[in-house]
Amino acid sequence: MHRWSAATPANATDAGWPRALPARVYSHPELARLERERVLMPSWQIVCHVNSIPKAGDYATFDLGPESVLVLRDRDGSIRAFHNVCRHRGARLLDGAGTCPATITCPYHGWTYRHDGALIGMPVKESFPGLNRADHGLKSVRTDIAFGFVFVCLAPDSEFGLPGPCPRCGESSVRNSQPIAARKWCRSALSRRMCGMSTGR
Numbered sequence: 001m002h003r004w005s006a007a008t009p010a011n012a013t014d015a016g017w018p019r020a021l022p023a024r025v026y027s028h029p030e031l032a033r034l035e036r037e038r039v040l041m042p043s044w045q046i047v048c049h050v051n052s053i054p055k056a057g058d059y060a061t062f063d064l065g066p067e068s069v070l071v072l073r074d075r076d077g078s079i080r081a082f083h084n085v086c087r088h089r090g091a092r093l094l095d096g097a098g099t100c101p102a103t104i105t106c107p108y109h110g111w112t113y114r115h116d117g118a119l120i121g122m123p124v125k126e127s128f129p130g131l132n133r134a135d136h137g138l139k140s141v142r143t144d145i146a147f148g149f150v151f152v153c154l155a156p157d158s159e160f161g162l163p164g165p166c167p168r169c170g171e172s173s174v175r176n177s178q179p180i181a182a183r184k185w186c187r188s189a190l191s192r193r194m195c196g197m198s199t200g201r
């Protein structure tokens with residue numbers, strides 16, 4: 001069996017040797033841009049597990065190159081995802097993970113958003129005559145749940161998908177957004193194997 005050593009050329013092509021990519025592939029800025037644009041942005045990226053954001057207002061953030069996304073548990077228990085960017089001057093809204101118990105407030109000039117992304121407050125709102133708050137909510141990002149993990153997809157028209165409903169349980173097992181402790185266990189051994197979790201009913 002061949003073993004890599006300091007003497008092994010990176011582009012060895014003898015039978016049985018893997019062909020290595022040239023080193024410049026890993027550091028070329030244009031290739032990095034293409035990979036982000038054609039591979040990472042259209043595919044689904046894991047942000048966190050649903051148990052990481054169990055309560056209303058709990059959030060986690062995720063950065064992909066220059067893009068930043070926040071996922072947040074709404075009051076109705078659903079999980080939402082938004083671009084982590086204020087609609088006023090584009091400030092980053094949240095960092096890391098934590099809890100926004102009532103609202104999301106921009107650290108720059110204090111614009112305030114509801115958990116569903118609606119703009120609900122602007123200090124000195126007289127300075128924005130004619131501004132329609134309904135047009136300035138946070139921009140949504142596609143989000144979905146699979147096997148208890150929260151995924152986001154930054155390309156709105158991406159054709160990549162996530163696993164569909166469990167064929168045995170019939171629907172929400174793999175897509176259940178509720179914390180695992182709040183679920184009822186699935187009675188189907190097959191479903192337990194496939195979903196690893198519960199029916200959510």
Ligand code: FES
Nearest residue numbers: 086088089106109
């Ligand atoms: S940038 Fe957010 S309130 Fe101004």
